[in-house]
Amino acid sequence: MSNHLRPVENLSWDVVVVGAGSAGCAAAIAAARRGRRVLLLEAGNAPGGVSTVGGISEWYAHLDGLGDIFDSVTREMKAYGMSHECDGRYFFNSEYLKLIWQWALEQAGVHCLFHATLSGCEVRAGRVQTVEVISCGQRLSFSAEYFVDCSGEGVLGFLAGAPFMKGDPESGRTLHMSLSCQLIDTGREMTHYLPAGIEPILSSDDLPGLNVAIPMSDGRVYCNMTKIMGEDPTDPQSLSRAESRARIQLAQVVHYLNRTQFPRHALVSSAAKIGIREGRRLLGDYVLTESDITSPSGCDFPDGVAVATCAIDFHSLSEKGHGGRREKVQPYAIPFRCLRVRGFANLLMAGKCISGDQVAHSSYRMTPTCCAMGQAVGTAAALAVENGWDDIRLLPVKDLQAQLTRDGMELDACRHRAFAPEADAPQNSSPA
């Protein structure tokens, strides 16, 4: 690495977590509250990832048994007015979630570095040695015993040279991206305007994505209606193109809503970043597959460290609307092997970048599940440091499971309830 690297006050950490989304926050808290020195690196300005900065103000899952970290966040969000349309589908104000995550991170003693974009990493003999970030025009480097990739798109694994999967095995297409937005009632009719050259949407059949425009209890309308297909969220040019295309779609969608359901609502905000459903899926010691999660006998693994409950929600990769596959699955365990990056002794992962095929991913990618996985890997990294194990495969999974159980995680998949939005939700039941 270059000579221009400048260390911050603490060069060396027990655990470095990359990405302060739902998975990364839970991972960092789980490790820090056991007394480990934890650095959380985040490119944006707030924790929460897709659930906050990404503007997605809803969770899918039955919320029990996903660990005490998620429990406490849920409790706080309920106090802030989180509502549910049906058991398993929860709506909230993402601005409060930013605060709740930040407060929980501070209470646990996590050191957060915002505006810190991971840009490099040094690997020796299957161990990540240091990671490098760019922040405020400076390049900083950090070493640690253990590293956790919670970047959503598997950026740390990618930079470390880990193998990964991406998109449909044939077309390479990933699940589409969506730019979400919020509207607010102004109390007066809106003028209908679109800049010259941007075509209006004439009927609901022409909407690009889901028809999700949901009035929230605090007066906002939360919209998740754009659909950008055929772009690659891990390619710089393509991601930029996706943002630009989504901005035009958003204008068309709001124009349509003003002429139909919401004549008095103004656009007040859009997400700080387009919502990426699927990026790289890093290869782990095991790949969770569609046949695992649809197995009629139910899917369990002896090394399960989190449970996923949400249906397969596989949007069409080429048609507008949902156009894809929704299928209820029995709750299933996520094996610890899917959270260990193959070929690396000290690199773990959690959240939507874990090791699974594209169909399994469309189920386990939901936020509550990502949180549970985060708690599992943060606890694992902390236990490994405490015991002086320099390879995560030395950690007896039974010890990890016992600790997670003590920390409120129900690891018996049979004791969870399956959640399928289209079956359980009374209205506006378009999935995520």
Ligand SMILES: Cc1cc2nc3c(=O)[nH]c(=O)nc-3n(C[C@H](O)[C@H](O)[C@H](O)COP(=O)(O)OP(=O)(O)OC[C@H]3O[C@@H](n4cnc5c(N)ncnc54)[C@H](O)[C@@H]3O)c2cc1C
């Ligand atoms: C449009 C959309 C709708 C959805 N709807 C629902 C829903 O209704 N219900 C539900 O439960 N789930 C839903 N999901 C899924 C869910 O929101 C996400 O899959 C989940 O929150 C992912 O969490 P994560 O922590 O793995 O990743 P993210 O939330 O993506 O967090 C990753 C974090 O890493 C940071 N990062 C990335 N690269 C770097 C870097 N180089 N350096 C430093 N930091 C970096 C990012 O800034 C981000 O904060 C939806 C997703 C999308 C995109």
